Amino acid sequence: MTSPPPEPVDPFSGDPLDPVRELAALDADSDDADEPLSPQAREDVLEDLADLEVFEALLAPRGVRGLVVACEQCEQPHWFGWDLLRANLRHLLDAGRHRVHEPAFAPEPSDYVSWDYARGFTDAALDG
Numbered sequence: 001m002t003s004p005p006p007e008p009v010d011p012f013s014g015d016p017l018d019p020v021r022e023l024a025a026l027d028a029d030s031d032d033a034d035e036p037l038s039p040q041a042r043e044d045v046l047e048d049l050a051d052l053e054v055f056e057a058l059l060a061p062r063g064v065r066g067l068v069v070a071c072e073q074c075e076q077p078h079w080f081g082w083d084l085l086r087a088n089l090r091h092l093l094d095a096g097r098h099r100v101h102e103p104a105f106a107p108e109p110s111d112y113v114s115w116d117y118a119r120g121f122t123d124a125a126l127d128g
C-alpha cells in the first residue's frame with residue numbers, strides 16, 4: 001500500500017479572506033442536519049402542515065397570500081407564501097432543521113397575516 005501524496009500547500013492558509021474556508025464552514029454546517037427530529041417535534045410539524053392546509057383553504061380566497069413569521073435568527077418579520085411555508089415545513093421533516101434564513105423579498109405586508117390571526121380566523125370560521 002502506497003501512502004497518499006502529501007497535501008498541497010494551501011496558498012491562502014491563514015488568510016481571513018480565503019474563499020475555501022467559507023465553503024468548508026458551510027460543509028460543517030450541513031453535517032449538523034443529520035440529527036433527526038424528535039417524535040414530538042415531528043408531530044408538531046405535521047400539525048402545522050395540517051393547519052396550513054386549512055388556513056390556505058380559508059384565507060387564500062380572501063386575498064391572503066401567506067403568513068408573516070417572526071424570524072428567530074434576526075428577529076425581523078419574514079413573509080412566506082403558502083407554497084414556501086409548506087416547502088419549509090416539509091424540509092424540516094426531511095432534514096430535521098429549518099432552512100437557512102431567507103431574506104424578505106419586499107412583499108406587500110397587507111397580503112399576509114400572522115399564524116395567530118390565521119388560527120383565530122379559522123377557529124371562528126369553523127365554529128360559525
Ligand SMILES: [Zn+2]
Nearest residue numbers: 071073074101
Ligand atoms: Zn431572519
